Amino acid sequence: MELNKIQEQAISLVKEAGNFIRKEALKFSLDKVEKKGFNDLVSYVDKQAEIMLVEGLANILPEAGFIAEEGTSDKKGEKYNWIIDPVDGTTNFVHGLPVYSVSVALQENDETIAGIVYEINRDECFHAIKGGEAFMNDEIIQVTQNTELSESLLATGFPYYDFDKMESYFAILKDLMQNSHGLRRLGSAAVDLAYVACGRFEGFFEYNLNAWDVAGGAFIVQQAGGKVSTFSGSSDFNFGREIVAGSPKVQQEMLSYIQKRWDNK
Template identity: 55%
Template sequence: MDYELLCSKVIAVTRLTGNFIRKESIGFDAKAIEFKGLNDLVSYVDKTAEKQLVRNLSKLLPDAGFTTEEETINSRGAVFNWIIDPLDGTTNFIHGVPTYSISIALYEDDQPVLGVVYEINRGEMFYTYKGGPAFLNNREIQVSERKSLSDCLLATGFPYYQFDKQANYMALLSEMMQKCHGLRRIGSAAVDLAYVACGRFDAFFEYNLNAWDVAAGAYLVQQAGGNILNFGGGDEFIEKREILATNAKVDKELLETIDRHFNL
């Protein structure tokens, strides 16, 4: 498999759908939204974008399966499987906040081999593939070199359902705020992870995320020299639905802080 060539084709597919999303953002009518659950929004843009991606990616690997957020298709491939979020940051999109992305990961035999995150409004294409480094618009990227939490800028997300751990999480955020340069909440986990990969953020943590939110971005972080962990320090971040992405230099401080509030 020529992963580099495949990645270039996935990038072309991603740009095509990104152009559609950008066009639809102009004059988008908020009345077009639907509710999948509490504070869980979707629109025709998400669904149409997903169908476009599935159709075009199927041409690249006809036998591959798909895990998709909007469930326009869900199938299991024997070897290859795509994990797709057609519009990560739907709430931002609906409210006109210009940070949202397309996230595409490819797994081969249950291991990541390709990841693409396209931040649409800034035109930033983050990508990586098996055997290669991580890139931002053709420029190789690496995680940051900061070694102390006190020098770091962190990113997180806030749960919009399943609030049973909210008190613990708020206590965790309170301590983190006092230990670092600041906390940011952009509203697209895929973008948060891409920013860790290129060194803008030094770490990102969140819980209650799904595979399509994190699969591509997590692989970007790993390929850029960072670590991907769950809140207990293990590697089952998708199964446990909790992720800590780091520059591999502040893991100990972050895990100790998380443990004080979350792993109770």
């Protein structure tokens, strides 16, 4: 398998889907929104973008299966699988807030070997492959080096359902607010992770996430020299429903605060 060639073709396809989403945003209105569940929004834009991605990626790597947010394909591959979020930040998209992205990752035997996050409105494509550097467009990127938590800007997300752990989460927010330059909530986990990879944020944490939200961005953070784990410190962040990512020192400091407060029940 020529991973470089596959990545090139996948980036081109992701940008094509991103261009479609950008054009649709100009004429989109809230009356076109559907609800999958409480506060879980979707539109024809998500669905059509996912169809474009699944069809295109199937041509690029026919033996691969898919883990896709909107369920366009439930075919799992024996060795290779694409993990796809056609619009990460759908709530932002439907309200006209310009922070949303396309996120794609490729796994081989459950190990991520390629990641792409395309931030549509800034036309910034973050990408990496196994054994290579991390890039934003054609520029090599790295996580912030040798930074203390006290000098860091952090990102997080807020749950839109399953509020049972809010008290412990609020305690974590308070601790990290008081021990950093501040917290930001952009509304797209994939973008948050991409911004960690290029040093705009020093760290990111969130819970109630799915693999399609984080797989591409988390891999790019790792290839950019960062560290990623669950709140407990395990490596099952793609399917573990929670994530802490950052430059190595900051990620460890964040974990220490999170583990003091987090309710694991």
